[in-house]
Amino acid sequence: MSGAELAALLDHNGFDFYTGVPCSLVADLIAALECPRSAPWIPAVREDVALGLAAGAWLGGRRPVVVMQNSGLGTGLNALASLSLMYGLPALLIVTWRGFRGQDAPEHLLMGEISPKLLDLLGIPYRILRPESADELLAWAREEMDARETPVAILVPPGVVATGAGAGGGVDRTRSREASTDAARPDGAQPPPSSERAPRGPVTPPLAPAPVATMPGAADEELRPVISRREALAVAVKELGDEPVIHANGYVCRESxxxxxxxxxxxxxxxxxxxSAIGLGLALVRPARPCVVFDGDGNLLMSLGTLAMVGGLGPLxxxxxxxxxxxxGSTGGQRSPSREVRLDRLALSAGYRTATAATTPDEIAAALRSARLDPGPHFILVKVTTMETPAPRIPHTPRAIRDRFRQSLRVE
Structure with missing residues (x-):
């Protein structure tokens, strides 16, 4: 079957958010998803990041699809276990089956053998895609994931979806990717024609002037923290209204x-x-409403590629x-690479509209007030001391966290 046919069946069955990491076995599907459409394709830097995007999209009221090669099951294993399954966040996983029946390059053979076993071990229901029953299969997937409130998977063996020179039905890939990116932009702004674009360099986010740093002091001045994270969180929370806040794990969420x-x-x-991936997914499906992420340096560094996605997509x-x-801090205070690397500069280089550094309560409050006045994306680096105060573990169950958060967004 062609990728366009599969994309149309996915749309027909109510799926309306698409993300993932490409695989040649579904090149034609991705080419179809990259074309201008109401539910654009959001390319992810990693499969676990794609699962985070899907989680945010579902929390915001969408029915997401995550495309990955079966090697991505390994990359996404922890996200599936401690995010998608633990919280009950539905998504359709379209998993290509490299190493099918032992026929593939050596690096795919083991994953090809164990892919169904991994899904069984995780308790994720799955079926194998066959063109003649694709519509029925997608209807099953939709009903199963909605009823179970967990991911379900479809394994795609080689040759089931068109690949090769004809992939995409003759679509100009450069134009289709540009159109998909433009459709994903929150304001729907159209970029200049290809002939007017610089061949290299960052794409400026929509409605945003050139990124500017608003850091205190000289550009190379060392930031000296003077307050604890708990004190900084108290300032940030006081400045918030009813904005949804995605919290990184560890003491960030416990102290908050x-x-x-x-x-x-x-x-x-x-x-x-x-x-940050969950927050990005939520921001993309609710572009007119604010979305805040409380992150930590270790958390950010673990999925640094998400910065490029935020900068490129430019959620306002x-x-x-x-x-x-x-x-x-949660594991004994081992040194983080952020001691040598300024994270605000990384965000600025990735395309955030502003990157601000703050070390005092007044600077934190001022940065938040400024960011809420202008279109983003905005990045605020809050340098804090290593002092930690006792904070309880979150007493709510994962599904209770999910349900009350979704209700606060007024999502049915």
Missing amino acids: FATEDRPQNFYMIGSMGLA SFLHLVFDNEVY
Whole structure:
């Protein structure tokens, strides 16, 4: 079957958010998804990041699809176990079956053998795609994931979806990718024609002027923290209204909970590194409403590629705070690479509209007020001390966190 046929069947069965990491076995499907459409394709940097995007999209009311090669089951294993399955976040996994029947390059053979076993071990129901029953299969997948509130999977053996020179039905891939990216932009802004674009260099986010740093002091001045993360969180929470906040796991969410527990708080208690991906997924499906991410330096560094996705897609309502104490506090205070690397500069280079550094309560409050006035995405680096105060573990169950958060968004 062609990729366009499969894409049409997915749309017909109510799927309306597409992300993932490409595989040649579904090149024609991705080419179809890259064409201008109401539910654009969002290319992800990793499969676990794609699962985070899908989680945010589902929380925002969408029915997501995640495309991956079966090797991506390995990359996404922890995200599936401690995010998708633990919280009950439905998604359709379209998993290509490299190494099928032992016929493939050596690097695919073991994964080809164990892919069904991995899905069985995770308790994820799956079926094998066959063109003659594709519509029936997708209807089953939709009903199963909606009823179970967990991911379901479809394994795609070689040759089932068109590949090769004819992939995409003759679509100009450059144009289709540009159109898909433009459709994903929150304001729907259209870029200049290809002939007018610079061949290299970052794409400026929609409605945003050139990124600017608003860091205190000289550009190379060392940032000296003077308050703890708990104190910084208290300032940030006080500045918030009813914005949804995705919290990184560890002490970021525990101290925020101890400061003020809100239904609008989505607490990550697993899947380190995916808070920004979840926030991005939510921001993309709710472009007119603010979305805040409370992150940590270790969390951010674990999925650094998400910065490029945020910068490239340019969600206007995205506000990303990183509380950086330069250590892995939950595991004993081991040194973090952020001691040598300024994370705000990375965000600025990735395409965030602004990147601000703050070390005092007044600077944190001022940065938040400024960010809420102008279109983003915005990045605020909050340098904090390593001091930690006792904070309880989150008492809510994962599904209770999910349900009250979704209800706060008024999603049915």
